[in-house]
Amino acid sequence: MRQSTSHDVRPRPDADGPLDAGVRDLGRLDDAQRAARAAATGGCPVLTFDGARTPYIDYQSVDVLHSLQQPRSGAPAELTFYVLGQVKELLFKLMYEDLRRVRDDLDADAVGAAVWSLRRLRKVADLLVNTWDVLGTLSPSEFNSFRDHLGDASGLQSYMYRMLEFVLGNKRPSLTTPHTGVPHVSEQVRRALEERSVYDAAVALLARRGAAIDPATLRHDPARPRPDCPTVEQAWRDVYRELGPADEVFQLAEALMDVAEAMSRWRALHLLVVERTIGNKPGTGGSSGAAWLRRVNEHRFFGELWAARSVL
Known part of the structure; x- marks a missing residue:
């Protein structure tokens, strides 16, 4: 730099x-x-x-x-697509770096600082979600006027978005593969995969505060997907049942949910914009397009936090 x-x-x-x-x-x-x-x-x-x-x-x-900004066609609408793509990349980076700081704050038991950062992160995530409002204004004919120039390029190949998902806890090792041929990128992605997520740090905090978390959950390999754990779900239930809104761990639970909900909204609007713009055509990166995005939309970050709500 x-x-x-x-x-x-x-x-x-x-x-x-x-x-x-x-x-x-x-x-x-x-x-x-x-x-x-x-x-x-x-x-x-x-x-x-x-x-x-x-x-x-x-x-x-x-x-x-x-x-x-280096659009590849003469189509006027391509600059909108191009600039908004770069804006999203910058927001991915901001969220990734802030979430790493939240993780470190949680590890240091600085819950108040973590909650403060998560409040701002929700606003950044809202800004990210709002990029779809602009991209959704591209008509099918406008997008098709430059779509072929993308070649095999796809948002799936965004390494900063992949790092963002990793720090949130959605560890899918196979999705590091697109970056293996780019050494300075692949190292960053590999490190993000292998580091603990912000949710790992939150669960460890619950254990330090007395929650009976399954030891196997606390020892899991951070580079691998972790199945939802009943003891973690129970710990979040106890937070909501026994603590009040003034408690910092209660505030942490809600701040995490704010970010998780915003990321789900991001995915949902992505799907809607794709359906509106290209219908059921295959994606540029080799996926089935909307059908693949629909499956992705079923995932929720911080699964036990969502599940706990069903039994409160």
Whole structure:
């Protein structure tokens, strides 16, 4: 990753006006320096900068970002599909990194911090779900005008989405296969598969708080799918029956459900948009398309949390 250049923000002794180079340089600034700059400009934004870049371009790599859209057809609608695909990838990354932090917080018994992060994650997941509202506006003829240019490309091959599913606990080792020929990607995917999920951390927390969790569940290989466990379901039942909304573990249960529900909504809307756009045609990546997505929709993240609701 390219690093931003640090600038000296101290005013130069040879400055000939209020907008000297020291004020114009927007490197690292503290509150006092920002206040001095605002006073020097009369409260107006700085509009001139030294060099060939602006500080915002430098910080956000905006020029690089805008160079990454490379549609392959001349169809006007392809840019919508292309940009929304990249937006989704960025949101996958944000969710993945935040969920890893939630997992670490749970391991450290910092339940309040984990719940706080999960509240924000739900909002990020909602934004992810809303991308389908835009993609759903593509008519069949608009999508077909560039669909052939996708070749074998499919969202199934998104390694960041696969890592997101892994950190949520949906471990399907076979789905690492598409990435084996891309070394720097395959290593990330393999690591995500082998690391414990955020749900593993939540179940371990329940055990530390006194829940009688089956030891085999606590020892399971994190790289393999874990069947739903009756003792975990019972532990969540007890959380809802014995604790109240003010309790942090109760809040954790609901925050996890918020994320699980949002991910199920993501899948459901994906299916609907596919059915609306291409009907029952096969997918570009070799799947049966809507029929395959319909089977995927049956899965629920954090299965015991869902099951516990049936007996409360």
